[in-house]
Amino acid sequence: MTGLAQTIFGRLAVLAIASVIVFVLLSLLPGDPATVMLGLNASPESIAAFHHQLGLDASPVARYFRWIVGLLHGNAGTSYVYDVPISGLILERFQSTLPLIMLATVLALLIGLPVGAVAATNRGKRLDLTLMALLQLLKSIPDFWLAMMMTLLFSLTLRWFPAGGFSGWNNGVFSGLRALTLPAIALAIPQAAIIARFMRSSLIDTLEQDFIRTARAQGYSRQGVLWRVAIPNAVIPVLTLIGIQLPVLVTGSIIVENVFNIPGCGKLLLEAVNQRDIPVVQNLVMLIVAGVLLLNLFLSILIRWLDPRLAGGSA
DSSP states (O other), X not given: OOHHHHHHHHHHHHHHHHHHHHHHHHHTSSSOHHHHHHOTTOOHHHHHHHHHHHTTTSOHHHHHHHHHHHHHTTOOOBOTTTOSBHHHHHHHHHXXXXXXXXXXXXXXXXXXXXXXHHHHHTTTSHHHHHHHHHHHHHHTSOHHHHHHHHIIIIIIISOOSXXXXXXXXXXXXXXXXXXXXXXXXXXXXXXXHHHHHHHHHHHHHHHTSHHHHHHHHTTOOHHHHIIIIIHHHHHHHHHHHHHHHHHHHHHHHHHHHHHTTOXXXXXXXXXXXXXXXXXXXXXXXXXXXXXXXXXXHHHHHHHHHHOGGGTTSOO
């Protein structure tokens, strides 16, 4: 079995194990969906009938396999609360969450990589120390506090951006991006600080390698070695960091979407947990897990392509 095949098989195994863990943990979640929807004064007969209607009277094993078989056939089930197909509900909310996460990732890279490179090339100097202190401060700022402060400054005071909400893409790409800019920046800044610190360490380590001295001996200028040899090699470990930080970015989007009142998957997940809409929670969590695994697989392939020395290894 090739390294790529092993990687794909490993991701599928993790996805299967994750589905069992998600199902078991949500089954142990306190609160009965029937009681939440029918009220505390509902009769036992009404609750039993509701359980039968939702299929909650079946055994846990039967309910698990019914869920998995439905997913394999493209049927994610029906929401308890909204009484609509879950796949359509998630797809509707996904139209704001996916662009938000992608925009935040791009901003984090555009900020983090250059700052990390500047800090590394000025190692030990005043600029490096200043940047490291600033990055440590930005890394420790909570997403929700940063989101609220940015709303106060850029929306309520300067009125450059809307304070919240997302009207969709029907009003134009510019209108949608304008509504997502502040939430994306709030998500990106802490991640940019982490990427910058990691990029600094990776570039410093790369600059001390033997092939850098070989490149200098071959006549490359200092800037030529930095941009053509050192930085491309230093970026490869940063790609691995992006895959590791993606779950943090996703969980941060849950908070940011609620602060900015964006009707995305994060807001839907929090509402579903509060309302005990278990099928929605199950499918959203599995979507997050599958998305993280898929991105890690893509990054693994990209890293192998950028560094052929890793082609025979496992990810």
